[in-house]
Amino acid sequence: MSTWDVSSLDEWKSDRFPLGAVIPESGNSRDYVTGGWRSERPVRDDVTCTQCLICWIMCPDSAINAEDEKVTTFNLAHCKGCGVCANECPADAITMVPEGCDLPEVK
Amino acid sequence: MPTQKTVAATGNTVVAEAMRQCAPDVVAAYPITPQTTIVEEFAAFVAKGRVHTEYVTVESEHSAMSACVGASAAGARVMTATSSQGLALMWEELHIAAGMRLPIVMANANRALSAPINIHCDHSDIMGARDTGWVMLFAETAQEAYDNTIMAVRVAENDDVLLPVMSTLDGFITTHSIDRVELMDDESVSAFVGEYVPKYPLLDLENPVTHGSFAGLDGPFFEFKKAQREAIERSRKVINDVGAEFSKLSGRPFGMIETWGMEDAEVAIIVLGSTAGNVRHVARGLRDAGMKAGVVKVRCFRPFPFAEIAEALLGVKAVAVMDRAESFGAEGGPLFLEVRSALYDSSERMPVIDYIYGLGGSDVKLELIESVYKDLTDIASGVEAPAGLVYLGTR
Ligand code: SF4
Ligand code: SF4
Numbered sequence: 001m002s003t004w005d006v007s008s009l010d011e012w013k014s015d016r017f018p019l020g021a022v023i024p025e026s027g028n029s030r031d032y033v034t035g036g037w038r039s040e041r042p043v044r045d046d047v048t049c050t051q052c053l054i055c056w057i058m059c060p061d062s063a064i065n066a067e068d069e070k071v072t073t074f075n076l077a078h079c080k081g082c083g084v085c086a087n088e089c090p091a092d093a094i095t096m097v098p099e100g101c102d103l104p105e106v107k
Numbered sequence: 108m109p110t111q112k113t114v115a116a117t118g119n120t121v122v123a124e125a126m127r128q129c130a131p132d133v134v135a136a137y138p139i140t141p142q143t144t145i146v147e148e149f150a151a152f153v154a155k156g157r158v159h160t161e162y163v164t165v166e167s168e169h170s171a172m173s174a175c176v177g178a179s180a181a182g183a184r185v186m187t188a189t190s191s192q193g194l195a196l197m198w199e200e201l202h203i204a205a206g207m208r209l210p211i212v213m214a215n216a217n218r219a220l221s222a223p224i225n226i227h228c229d230h231s232d233i234m235g236a237r238d239t240g241w242v243m244l245f246a247e248t249a250q251e252a253y254d255n256t257i258m259a260v261r262v263a264e265n266d267d268v269l270l271p272v273m274s275t276l277d278g279f280i281t282t283h284s285i286d287r288v289e290l291m292d293d294e295s296v297s298a299f300v301g302e303y304v305p306k307y308p309l310l311d312l313e314n315p316v317t318h319g320s321f322a323g324l325d326g327p328f329f330e331f332k333k334a335q336r337e338a339i340e341r342s343r344k345v346i347n348d349v350g351a352e353f354s355k356l357s358g359r360p361f362g363m364i365e366t367w368g369m370e371d372a373e374v375a376i377i378v379l380g381s382t383a384g385n386v387r388h389v390a391r392g393l394r395d396a397g398m399k400a401g402v403v404k405v406r407c408f409r410p411f412p413f414a415e416i417a418e419a420l421l422g423v424k425a426v427a428v429m430d431r432a433e434s435f436g437a438e439g440g441p442l443f444l445e446v447r448s449a450l451y452d453s454s455e456r457m458p459v460i461d462y463i464y465g466l467g468g469s470d471v472k473l474e475l476i477e478s479v480y481k482d483l484t485d486i487a488s489g490v491e492a493p494a495g496l497v498y499l500g501t502r
Contacts, residue, residue: 014333019269020208021322021331022307026315 004028030078034061038081040096042074048093055085055094109295109356114288118249118281121288122188122214122274123148125256127158128296129212132183132303135163135174140226141278142190142216149188168193172200179209180318182308184260187211190278191218191232198239204271205240205335207318210263210303211271213241214256217380217431218278219467227468228278230379230432233408234441240335242272242342243409247383249286251406252276254359257291260300261349268342269306270335277381279468291357299356339410346407363412365404368394369419372401374483377416377446378429379405382464382471386429389476400480405442413449420450424487426459427479429499433463439496458486461496475500 004025018024044055049071056064056071063079065072086094116124123145126134134153136146153162161178165171168189179185189197194215204211217233219225237243242262246252252274259272276282291299307316322328343363350361367387369375376386383404390400403419405412420426428447430440437444439461450456462479465471479499486492 009327012327012330014330014337017327017330017334019306019334020206020318021320022207023317023320024307024314026317028317032321 033077034080035077038076038079038099040081040083040098041076042079042081042083042085042094043097044071044074045093045095048091049089050091050093052090054088054090058084058088060084109291111289111291111357114290115285116249116288117144117283117285118246118252118276119144119216119283120148121249121253121290122256122276123152124290125253125296126186126188126214127152128291128293129186129257129260129300130158130184130297131160131186131212133161133163133175133178133185134187135165135171135178135185136187137165137168137171137189137193139168139190139193141218141282142188142193142214144282145188145214145216168196169200172197172204175211175213176200176204176207176209179204179211180207180308181310182305184264184303185209185211186213186260188214188216190216191220191226194232194236195220198236201236201239201241201271203319206331208269208335208338209271210260210269212256212259212263213271213273214252215273215275216278216282217275225467226278228280228381228431229466229468230430230441231466233273233275234432234434236273237409237441240270240339241409242268242270242339242346242407244272244274244407245379245405246274246276246281247381247404247406249276249281249284250288250359252281253288253290254353254357254361255406257296257300258346258349258353258361261353262342262346264300264303265342265345265349266306268338268345270338270342275380280381289357289359295356299353343410343412346410361406362415363405363407364415364419365406366401366419367404368399368401369403369423371399372422373399373424373487374426374480375401375403375420375423376427376429376476376479376483377403377405377442379408379431379442382429382431382476385471385473386476389473389480393477393480398480398484408442408445411445411449413445416446416449417453420453420457421455424457425483425492426457427483428459428461429479430461430463430496431465433466443496458492460486460492462499463496464499469500472500
């Protein structure tokens with residue numbers, strides 16, 4: 001999470017903003033929640049899954065969590081529902097299912 | 108005091124020389140007439156080891172400026188050069204360089220834009236870039252092109268500015284004519300420009316930063332633009348200070364405008380770039396014949412010297428603006444619009460006539476300039492000024 005204090009951003013004047021919109025830290029795209037763009041979510045079937053990790057490699061948003069070299073869950077705060085993982089899975093273990101209207105995970 | 112060596116050289120040669128003396132870390136450039144010899148001669152300096160620059164050959168100007176933006180964000184001192192269609196191809200990166208507050212210095216060989224295809228001098232290319240947020244300097248001579256290039260580095264890298272700067276010279280007329288130029292010794296230039304210490308270098312791994320981020324609807328995009336405006340306003344003082352410091356070193360005067368005969372001028376021509384010399388030459392002759400003719404040469408177009416121009420024109424009865432670029436459908440060319448605006452707040456508003464001249468390198472004969480002064484004298488003595496702009500010397 002961000003270490004850059006922007007809590008009073010709304011009161012900032014132009015001279016308070018860092019030069020040229022530089023953010024004085026890196027890796028902050030994790031703070032940018034993109035899961036709300038999704039209309040379908042990936043669902044993995046643990047029985048069919050061979051744990052080849054191809055989906056984990058291919059996900060353009062690094063939104064597939066893995067632990068001990070095994071795929072665990074989808075990071076639904078960042079998964080955009082592109083379906084790349086489902087398409088690439090050699091075991092057809094991922095299905096894309098339509099999202100409902102409320103997205104509790106994103107909040 | 109620096110040692111100065113007098114040489115006979117083209118504008119492009121001395122711009123390449125100035126670039127070598129400023130020792131940029133990175134130059135990314137693509138050749139285009141009439142800028143080519145700048146980057147060609149600079150490439151030769153790199154090949155011979157006379158400057159230690161990472162020279163990036165790219166496949167287009169779009170890539171050239173993109174590479175410059177990346178290198179500058181990484182923390183390098185970056186310089187490049189372009190012209191005409193090349194500058195036009197850089198359009199989106201020009202805004203990015205300014206918005207990211209990257210102090211890139213670029214020479215532009217002023218040239219017409221197609222169509223029809225034309226490789227000769229006018230200011231259509233550079234005027235198309237006037238709202239990109241770059242500081243813009245104009246050179247009359249090869250000497251000024253050399254001086255401006257060196258000063259540009261100091262202006263761009265100044266903490267109060269941190270904006271990219273374009274140092275422009277007129278295609279062929281200044282880029283390719285051999286001129287008398289005084290070059291400073293390497294040590295003096297290097298001491299003058301100093302070392303560049305970047306504020307937020309991407310390559311500082313101890314202090315990682317993010318460049319090129321997003322500022323959307325609720326984001327502070329508006330405030331960043333305001334900060335950019337504040338920076339270019341602050342650059343006025345910096346340009347004058349750097350100019351004064353450089354003048355002391357070089358013995359050559361610098362001002363955002365340069366006036367000739369304006370103390371008691373009744374008629375005056377305002378002009379940018381190489382034509383200023385011809386205008387002065389004509390004015391001198393007319394003065395000898397009794398006409399109170401004056402000249403205002405604009406050396407810095409962005410930020411525009413409104414106050415200086417309004418002050419220089421006090422007491423003048425009729426003014427001609429010479430525009431080497433069109434702004435189709437506007438009331439006049441780009442320089443005219445600025446000058447008329449500068450006079451709005453002035454206590455005196457005299458007739459101002461816009462002359463569009465020299466597009467695509469068409470000849471600026473001395474008789475044409477003389478005819479402008481004659482028109483002005485008539486207008487000053489009560490003859491009605493032409494309604495709308497005048498194309499000077501077209502068939
Ligand atoms: S749907 Fe796309 S974003 Fe989501 S986990 Fe699969 S590959 Fe990643
Ligand atoms: S690609 Fe398919 S089989 Fe391989 S780890 Fe992902 S879900 Fe499992």
